[in-house]
Amino acid sequence: MSVRLKLTLSYAGFLMVAGVLLLAVVWLFLLRYVPEVIHTPESSSPPGFPGPSFIPDQGDLTRAFFPRALVALGLLLAFGLLGGWLLAGRMLSPLSRITEVTRSVAQGSLTHRIRLPGRRDEFRELADAFDTMLAQLEAHVTEQQRFATNASHELRTPLAITQALLDVARSDPDTDAHELVRRLHAVNARAIDLTEALLLLSRADQRTFAREPVDLSLMAEEATETLLPLAEERGITLETSGDITLAGGSPALLLQLTTNLVHNAIVHNLPDHGTVWVSTRTSPRGAQLTVENTGPALTPMLVSTLTEPFRRGAARIRSDHAGVGLGLAIVRSITQAHDGTLTLVPRPDGGLRVTVELPATQSP
Template identity: 70%
Template sequence: MDRQPGMSVRLKLTLSYAGFILLAGVLLLAVVWVFLLRYVPEVLSLPMVDVPARSELERAFVPKATTALVFLLALGLSGGWFLAGSMLAPLTRITNATRLAANGSLSHRIHLEGAQDEFRELADAFDTMLARLEAHDAEQRRFAANASHELRTPLAITQTLLDVARNDLTRDTGELVERLHFVNTRAIDLTEALLLLSRANQRSFHREPVDLSLAAEEAAETLLPLAEKRGLTIETSGDIATTLGSHALLLQLTTNLVHNAIVHNLPQHGTVWVTTSVQPDTVVLTVENTGERLTSQLVSTLVEPFQRGTQRVRTDHAGAGLGLAIVKSITEAHDGTLTLTPRADGGLRVTVQLPAAPPHTDP
């Protein structure tokens, strides 16, 4: 934005300090004039007393007053310039840090010293913002690199299959078509997951009352064939838990959690528990599953994009590693919190806590 050049803040403060001191000096001299000189008569003659007349006092007072005012003006300008520079020094550091951040340097921090004041609060807030921006930038870079790798893999496989088919005309095309169909399906699923993740991050959705208990039942019913195929049991229970949000996104969140609990479970005779509960200001969706024992360190990485957990059981239904990342984004887009906890007996407990809908809101 183009702006007309003007005086600096330091110069403005300097002139303000000098003007205030000069005004105070003028007022002080005016007080001396009003309460002293006005009581001196034009001519005063007393026996044996030599008292100067008003005109003599004026001739003696005015030059001294003028000199004093000039001195006060010089003192105000010099002292004001120094004080303004001292007061604005933290602002200069914040400005320099802002310029560095604008040029792409997010690792710089102000680290303003001194007692807590308005400048210190501003500097600390700016340092916090820079830290979050740096972390977000690093996360986006990792995500872009991982997404590029994941998208390149099915394309590379497709290219290899086509090269083989072109070089070997006697090869069975039915097998080739089947493999290409499988690879293409995985690529489409990954692309849709990326689009859903982007939509959740943008928060571009209409909010309406959503009952998490109904979403849990719908997700469990949809994934019941997969659970039965793996010899698992899904148990749903809980209260009506209504929140405000996108029905499609919250259903996707619940479906991802149930799917994740089915895929990363025991080979046979495992269980998935889906429960909902209501607290004073929040509603809670909890999905637990049996499975192998997980460490807290491993669990803390599962919500990162493309992190499937190397110690977890992998199957053909494992997906692209975006399931819990999408759950995290949808939860944050609905102003909620996501908590992952390893179960003592093995498996994972995932808790989604969302703001409760206002009373008398019908889903």
């Protein structure tokens, strides 16, 4: 049976029970004041005068009450079925609208919305929650499609370069083999870095890691020591500060997050004599890691797009250390996987300030 029919029968059944109870109360009330048998003396009225008035007993009341009660119950049943069917249809009409939108979504259209009118009730809250879910799902699918397109383009680039190098070498017998090997090695290394970055990004999104206390100050020190040669090569000064700052999460992922931030701050800096500040501290809301660097002036609009995949500063530039354009995208995914917040703010004097705030944890 449909939900509407079930509700109709429920309404009618409840109405019938209420009617039977009401008639039973009426019957008991009348029965209380009517004797079982009426004894009347023989008439002593003078000739020509009418005898005593007729007084009904319980038998007469029963014969008069029950047929009419059955008729009333029949009418009540018909009214309950008709009224219940109309009321159930009116109550379930929002579900019909929700069902239509759900079917459209099931066919692949994420642009439909319910937008249920009327006062805020349970159906309105359900429809609004469904619309919010559809909006988030549409945004996520759009982002994934854009990411897949960019990833395909980035993966295709090293393959196309490799193919071009091999075609040139095959057509030119005098090609320098050592130079060809060097260039192929560089292209292959870039393809490997991109693949590993994509795998790391997928791992962070899936949250398939164990959580343990991690000292962010140690992560900052290890990242700066690893990237110190790159900073010295570019004339960048690295400064670290902060006490023990414990956060709960994956040591490998949090080290990758810190390394990406420091690497990004070094690469996107001034041509020389730039500075990178790395600090950690415990705030009332959790453990905080801040990476700040000098550099060119950035607009808030540009900064808001830096965490998108395959964005490299102000443009899609390439250099020996430009990376694959997934550094800040990986930072964002790792931060979200650790239930943290990522904040990017342009510095007034140029450069960027990146703050990662993670839930604090106690030392084991």
